[in-house]
Amino acid sequence: MPTILGQNQYGKAENRVVKITRDGDTHHIKDLNVSVALSGDMDDVHYSGSNANVLPTDTTKNTVFAFAKEHGIESAEQFGIHLARHFVSSQEPIHRARIRIEEYAWERIATSEGNSKFIGADEVKHSFARKGMETRVSQITYDGENWEVISGLKDLTVMNSTNSEFWGYVKDKYTTLKEAYDRILATDVSARWRYNWTSDEQHMPNWEKSYEQARKHMLHAFAETYSLSLQQTLYQMGSRIINSRSEIDEIRFSLPNNHHFLVDLEPFGLKNDNEVYFAADRPYGLIEATVLRDGVEPKIPVDMTNL
Numbered sequence: 535m536p537t538i539l540g541q542n543q544y545g546k547a548e549n550r551v552v553k554i555t556r557d558g559d560t561h562h563i564k565d566l567n568v569s570v571a572l573s574g575d576m577d578d579v580h581y582s583g584s585n586a587n588v589l590p591t592d593t594t595k596n597t598v599f600a601f602a603k604e605h606g607i608e609s610a611e612q613f614g615i616h617l618a619r620h621f622v623s624s625q626e627p628i629h630r631a632r633i634r635i636e637e638y639a640w641e642r643i644a645t646s647e648g649n650s651k652f653i654g655a656d657e658v659k660h661s662f663a664r665k666g667m668e669t670r671v672s673q674i675t676y677d678g679e680n681w682e683v684i685s686g687l688k689d690l691t692v693m694n695s696t697n698s699e700f701w702g703y704v705k706d707k708y709t710t711l712k713e714a715y716d717r718i719l720a721t722d723v724s725a726r727w728r729y730n731w732t733s734d735e736q737h738m739p740n741w742e743k744s745y746e747q748a749r750k751h752m753l754h755a756f757a758e759t760y761s762l763s764l765q766q767t768l769y770q771m772g773s774r775i776i777n778s779r780s781e782i783d784e785i786r787f788s789l790p791n792n793h794h795f796l797v798d799l800e801p802f803g804l805k806n807d808n809e810v811y812f813a814a815d816r817p818y819g820l821i822e823a824t825v826l827r828d829g830v831e832p833k834i835p836v837d838m839t840n841l
C-alpha cells in the first residue's frame with residue numbers, strides 16, 4: 535500500500551445545548567457549545583469503508599443532549615468528564631475521547647423599579663443578557679448647520695426563559711410550526727435611535743446618560759413584556775424608550791429570533807420538561823421595525839447594518 539492512515543478522529547462538532555433549570559420561578563441557564571472528537575480502532579472505516587467500529591456522529595450529538603437531561607450540567611468540566619468517560623468506557627473500539635466545550639456566560643437583567651409582577655427584588659428571575667458581547671455604536675452627521683446624531687448598540691444578546699408564546703398565526707399547506715405556549719425568546723439586539731437635537735450646541739443631550747438610560751429601558755421592556763410575538767416585544771422596547779426619553783424621537787430595531795428547539799428525548803426514554811434545548815444558529819427569523827414619536831418623520835435607514 536503506497537499510503538498509510540495517520541492520526542484521525544471524528545465526532546459531532548458544535549452541539550449547541552441550552553439547559554434551563556427551574557428552581558420555582560427562578561431559572562438558571564447553562565449554554566454550551568460541545569464538540570466531540572473520538573479516536574481508536576478506526577483503520578477499517580478509512581481503508582475499506584467498514585462501519586463496524588463507528589459510533590455515528592449523530593449518536594454522539596444525541597448523547598450530549600440526553601446527558602444534559604440525565605446528569606444535568608453542573609459545570610462544563612463535569613459535563614465533559616461524563617461524556618468522555620461514557621464514550622471510552624461504553625465503546626470498545628474507542629480509546630480516546632476529546633470533549634471541547636465553550637460556555638457562554640449569561641447574567642440576569644437587573645431592574646431597579648420593582649414595578650411589575652415579573653420583577654423580584656432587583657433581578658428578573660427568567661431574563662438574561664449575555665456577558666461581554668455588545669458594541670455601542672454612533673453616527674454623527676453635520677452639514678455646517680444641522681447635526682444628526684444616531685446612537686445605538688449591536689450584539690446585545692438577551693433571553694427570556696419563559697413568558698413567551700407564539701400561536702394563532704396563519705397556517706397554509708406549508709406550515710409545520712407547532713403553536714408554542716411557553717417558549718424561549720432570545721435575540722441579539724441591534725438598535726439605533728435618533729436624537730431630536732439638531733443645532734443648539736449650548737443644550738446638547740447628556741450622551742452618556744442618555745445611552746445608559748435608553749439601554750436600561752430597552753432591557754426592562756424586554757424582561758417585563760409577556761410576549762405573544764417578538765414583534766410585540768420589539769414595539770414595547772421601542773415605545774418604552776420613546777416614552778421615557780424626550781431627547782429620542784425614533785428607534786429602529788433588527789432582531790433575529792434565535793430559535794431554541796426542544797430536543798426530543800423520548801427515543802432515549804427521557805422526558806424533556808422544557809429543560810433541554812438545541813440552540814439553532816440559522817436560519818433565523820428576522821424581525822425589524824422602527825418605532826417613532828407620533829408626528830415625526832422617520833430618518834433612520836431601513837437597512838441600518840452599515841450604520
Ligand SMILES: O=c1[nH]c(=O)c2[nH]c(=O)[nH]c2[nH]1
Binds near residue numbers: 700711762763819
Ligand atoms: O415571535 C415570532 N414572530 C414570528 O413572526 C414568527 N414566525 C415564526 O415562525 N416564529 C415566530 N416568532
